Amino acid sequence: MAPKTDKVTVPAIRARKQGGPKIAMITCYDATMARLLDEGGADVLLVGDSMGMVVQGLPTTLPVTVDEICYHGRAVARATERAQIVSDMPFMSFQVSSEKALENAGRLLKEGGFEAVKLEGGESVAETIHRIASAGIPVVGHVGLTPQSVHAMGGFRVQGKSEDAAVRVLADAKAVEQAGAYCIVLEGLPADLGRRITESIDIPTIGIGAGPHCDGQVLVCYDFLGMYRNLKPKFVKRYAELGDAIVDATSRYVAEVQSGAFPDAAHSFGMARPHTEGEPTGDKARVTHPPAGYGPADDEKA
Numbered sequence: 001m002a003p004k005t006d007k008v009t010v011p012a013i014r015a016r017k018q019g020g021p022k023i024a025m026i027t028c029y030d031a032t033m034a035r036l037l038d039e040g041g042a043d044v045l046l047v048g049d050s051m052g053m054v055v056q057g058l059p060t061t062l063p064v065t066v067d068e069i070c071y072h073g074r075a076v077a078r079a080t081e082r083a084q085i086v087s088d089m090p091f092m093s094f095q096v097s098s099e100k101a102l103e104n105a106g107r108l109l110k111e112g113g114f115e116a117v118k119l120e121g122g123e124s125v126a127e128t129i130h131r132i133a134s135a136g137i138p139v140v141g142h143v144g145l146t147p148q149s150v151h152a153m154g155g156f157r158v159q160g161k162s163e164d165a166a167v168r169v170l171a172d173a174k175a176v177e178q179a180g181a182y183c184i185v186l187e188g189l190p191a192d193l194g195r196r197i198t199e200s201i202d203i204p205t206i207g208i209g210a211g212p213h214c215d216g217q218v219l220v221c222y223d224f225l226g227m228y229r230n231l232k233p234k235f236v237k238r239y240a241e242l243g244d245a246i247v248d249a250t251s252r253y254v255a256e257v258q259s260g261a262f263p264d265a266a267h268s269f270g271m272a273r274p275h276t277e278g279e280p281t282g283d284k285a286r287v288t289h290p291p292a293g294y295g296p297a298d299d300e301k302a
């Protein structure tokens with residue numbers, strides 16, 4: 001099938017550095033959410049290894065595997081028409097060697113349906129970024145707070161707060177650009193450093209907790225929708241309180257199941273009965289993706 005004309009491409013993302021609206025990236029891990037975020041106009045859907053924390057309930061992103069990212073990538077790719085789909089390269093999928101990194105990046109495109117990969121690190125991974133990008137695989141960089149280095153950083157801490165540290169993060173961002181990345185995530189940095197980096201490099205910066213001056217922003221979907229309620233970092237703005245809505249809907253459902261109010265006649269099927277002329281045909285199961293054997297009965301099909 002030919003790509004849609006407004007499909008978000010790598011050149012289109014790069015061009016946003018020169019003008020146009022800022023880039024809106026959101027993490028996404030499944031088809032239902034992908035369909036909604038795509039319809040809402042997200043430019044980039046990132047299957048982040050944050051999945052380890054918000055989907056798998058782990059304390060860090062470290063255990064996430066390439067196979068798991070591919071599985072979720074396929075689900076997101078099936079439901080996405082416009083947004084670009086980017087994969088995180090999980091911990092130890094790119095650190096061992098450039099060869100191994102290229103092999104894994106290739107798997108993410110071939111098996112996960114991704115259009116680009118993102119990997120954490122600056123100068124130390126520049127050669128690897130170059131290797132992957134030279135093979136025609138678009139690369140997103142990620143510097144500053146890099147969650148895969150959580151133990152080395154002593155926790156999820158804002159980076160680049162002193163001038164020395166800021167200079168190192170800036171050097172990392174430049175190395176990532178030089179190596180051939182087409183955009184870069186800046187995570188957990190003072191807003192002034194976010195601005196300094198954004199003004200110093202020619203590829204778009206996408207911030208998360210890096211202030212308002214970046215060329216785009218990224219948030220974890222469960223965070224901006226108010227569903228991940230264990231933690232509310234300062235940089236997260238909630239655009240909905242779906243966590244509250246889900247808890248409320250669940251308690252109403254539980255109460256109606258317990259009282260017998262659900263299901264009522266409107267949500268129940270009737271027996272087949274002889275058809276009278278002019279009468280609409282029987283009960284239709286109102287399911288959009290009917291599981292086998294659960295759709296309209298054979299004698300109810302048109």
Ligand code: KIV
Nearest residue numbers: 027048049050185218
């Ligand atoms: O894993 C992730 O979701 C990320 C974003 C928060 C940038 O890396």
